[in-house]
Amino acid sequence: MPAPPPVIDIETSPDRKSAILAAALAVFSEKGIEAATIEDVRQRSQASVGSIYHHFGTKEGIAAALFAHGIDDYWARLIASAAGKASAERTIHGLIAAHIGWIAEKPDLARFLFSRRQAVGQAYDEAIRQRTAAHFKTLFELLKPWFKQGVLRRLPAGLYAPLLMGPAQEYSRQWLGGRIDIEPRVAIRELSQAAWRSLAVDPDRRD
Amino acid sequence: MPAPPPVIDIETSPDRKSAILAAALAVFSEKGIEAATIEDVRQRSQASVGSIYHHFGTKEGIAAALFAHGIDDYWARLIASAAGKASAERTIHGLIAAHIGWIAEKPDLARFLFSRRQAVGQAYDEAIRQRTAAHFKTLFELLKPWFKQGVLRRLPAGLYAPLLMGPAQEYSRQWLGGRIDIEPRVAIRELSQAAWRSLAVDPDRRD
DNA sequence: AATATTCTAGAATATTATTCTAGTCAAGCA
DNA sequence: TGCTTGACTAGAATAATATTCTAGAATATT
Numbered sequence: 001m002p003a004p005p006p007v008i009d010i011e012t013s014p015d016r017k018s019a020i021l022a023a024a025l026a027v028f029s030e031k032g033i034e035a036a037t038i039e040d041v042r043q044r045s046q047a048s049v050g051s052i053y054h055h056f057g058t059k060e061g062i063a064a065a066l067f068a069h070g071i072d073d074y075w076a077r078l079i080a081s082a083a084g085k086a087s088a089e090r091t092i093h094g095l096i097a098a099h100i101g102w103i104a105e106k107p108d109l110a111r112f113l114f115s116r117r118q119a120v121g122q123a124y125d126e127a128i129r130q131r132t133a134a135h136f137k138t139l140f141e142l143l144k145p146w147f148k149q150g151v152l153r154r155l156p157a158g159l160y161a162p163l164l165m166g167p168a169q170e171y172s173r174q175w176l177g178g179r180i181d182i183e184p185r186v187a188i189r190e191l192s193q194a195a196w197r198s199l200a201v202d203p204d205r206r207d
Numbered sequence: 208m209p210a211p212p213p214v215i216d217i218e219t220s221p222d223r224k225s226a227i228l229a230a231a232l233a234v235f236s237e238k239g240i241e242a243a244t245i246e247d248v249r250q251r252s253q254a255s256v257g258s259i260y261h262h263f264g265t266k267e268g269i270a271a272a273l274f275a276h277g278i279d280d281y282w283a284r285l286i287a288s289a290a291g292k293a294s295a296e297r298t299i300h301g302l303i304a305a306h307i308g309w310i311a312e313k314p315d316l317a318r319f320l321f322s323r324r325q326a327v328g329q330a331y332d333e334a335i336r337q338r339t340a341a342h343f344k345t346l347f348e349l350l351k352p353w354f355k356q357g358v359l360r361r362l363p364a365g366l367y368a369p370l371l372m373g374p375a376q377e378y379s380r381q382w383l384g385g386r387i388d389i390e391p392r393v394a395i396r397e398l399s400q401a402a403w404r405s406l407a408v409d410p411d412r413r414d
Numbered sequence: 415a416a417t418a419t420t421c422t423a424g425a426a427t428a429t430t431a432t433t434c435t436a437g438t439c440a441a442g443c444a
Numbered sequence: 445t446g447c448t449t450g451a452c453t454a455g456a457a458t459a460a461t462a463t464t465c466t467a468g469a470a471t472a473t474t
Contacts, residue, residue, distance in 0.1 A: 016452080032329065034241050034267070037430060048454045049432085055452090059431065060241070122239065129386060155397055158387040159378065163401050166377035170369035179336060180365040190362055194370050198401040223421080244461060255423045256463085262421085266462070 007073045017055050020045045021069065024062045029108045033063055033116060063116070064124040068131065070113040075135035077102045082139060088146035092199065093192040095139075096168045100191075103172045104184045111176045114169070136161065152199050163198055167191050214280045224262050227252045228276065231269045236315045240270055240323060270323070271331040275338060277320040282342035284309045289346060295353035299406065300399040302346075303375045307398075310379045311391045318383045321376070343368065359406050370405055374398050 010018040010025070023045035027036040038059055042049055056062045081098035085091040103110040140160070146152045155163070168191050174180040175187070217225040217232070230252035234243040245266055249256055263269045288305035292298040310317040347367070353359045362370070375398050381387040382394070 038432085039430075050434090050455070051453050053432070057432095125384075129384075133386075156389045156393060158381070158389045159374075159394065159397055162374040162377035162381070162398070166374035167366075167369040167405075168373070170373035170376055171366065174365070174369070177332075177336075179340075182363045182365045186363060187366065190366055191369070194366075194405040198374075198405040245463085246461075257424070257465090258422050260463070264463095 007069070007076050010069060016045075016047055016051060020047050020052055020055060020062065021066055023047075025066055025108055025112060028063070028066070028112060028116070033059075060124075064127075066109075066112060067116075067124070067128060070109045071128065071131050071135070073106070073109065074102055074113060075132075075139075079135070079138055079142070082142050088143070088151045088200070089196055091143065091146065092164065092195050093188075095164065096192045096195060097188045099165060099168045100172060100184050100188050103176065107176055110172065114173060114176070150201060153201050160199075164195055167194060214276070214283050217276060223252075223254055223258060227254050227259055227262060227269065228273055230254075232273055232315055232319060235270070235273070235319060235323075240266075267331075271334075273316075273319060274323075274331070274335060277316045278335065278338050278342070280313070280316065281309055281320060282339075282346075286342070286345055286349070289349050295350070295358045295407070296403055298349065298353070299371065299402050300395075302371065303399045303402060304395045306372060306375045307379060307391045307395050310383065314383055317379065321380060321383070357408055360408050367406075371402055374401060 008018065010021045020041065024036075024041050027040045027044055030036070031040070038049060038052060041047075041062070042052060045052075052062070056065055078095060078098045081094040082091050085094055140157075143152065143160070147154055168187075171180065171182075171187050171191060175182070175184070215225065217228045227248065231243070231248050234247045234251055237243070238247070245256060245259060248254075248269065249259060252259075259269070263272055285302060285305045288301040289298050292301055310321075347364075350359065350367070354361055375394075378387065378389075378394050378398060382389070382391070
């Protein structure tokens, strides 16, 4: 399989397109997508309206591009941390740690990614779905061995994602919204253990 | 504690305010909040611009009101189904069944509630937070006995919500987005059991 | 009934997204 | 070097749409 192209960092990359994306993220974070105006983005990015529209077509297009960027960045991290672990338990821990770690590191992008999905509009839904599905398939392959050999429970396939990442996802949303103050480190530990209990066959007799 | 006022049904209630909310929900669902125009809402609700602005102030105000309505409707259902159960296991099952059941019953409102939170804008954040916090506190009281008597694990308080509802929440999002086809009934069963495994003290020796 | 208050209407206005025209700039090439 | 092409940028002009305003109808209150 070809190595996925590295995800560029919109904060540091010097080209105008990245500058616009970074500015948009900042503005969207401050005022919300709807309230943010193109003029806001223009000022913050030092670009012109023409330039913005040349690159992204519409305001929604900016959001969609930002979204795609976020997805790729997030999943690259997730998959890197899940690959090559020696046990199912470590794989699960790695995933949850990566998820929560990423969110703590890039809270603005995370907030955008996880709370504004629909704001991007259904025109881009299919593209986003495909991107996510591809990433998730890669991840699923990493877990396959473990439930083939009876370490992880067999469940309807669609339920793995909710069970594995649901609690971390929910924790993250609340943490990002400032509605919970439990430290990421603690959450990683507790949520990993809980995920293990809910997914493992017979977790108490594992050693 | 005073009984909470019953949540009115915006679909059937005949007053103009409800009509506007119902129309807004429909339009928002079809095109997304941003793309939906006041004119769309006006046409579908048979109201006038003036009337809409009289009741809600801004377009965002409509979204906020819809959001508040959804929260109340959702939580009323959740709490009703968790109250008075004879065991912790049944309480948990009740909660998850209520969550998933509500979503399956009112998918448009659910989609709005769970996917557009940030679209409502931080001006209303505090109000929403308080509403949710109050509801959640009520729920938490219902669970207290069970972990006081050692049936449920003691964890950092903020992690109960993610563990309890996170997977159901994540399942719901995907189901609402058409990205998963597992039946609600099946999901309720599996996710209840999994939640029990992750929250109970020693679930395997419970009987 | 008289008055006040809430609600409705739709035209007028202001804001903001988007389009358009005219360039600039860098890369390739004769 | 000078020419050509395509990607990019600029900002004024336009169009779409949110919001305000004034006036009047309906409803409640005394």
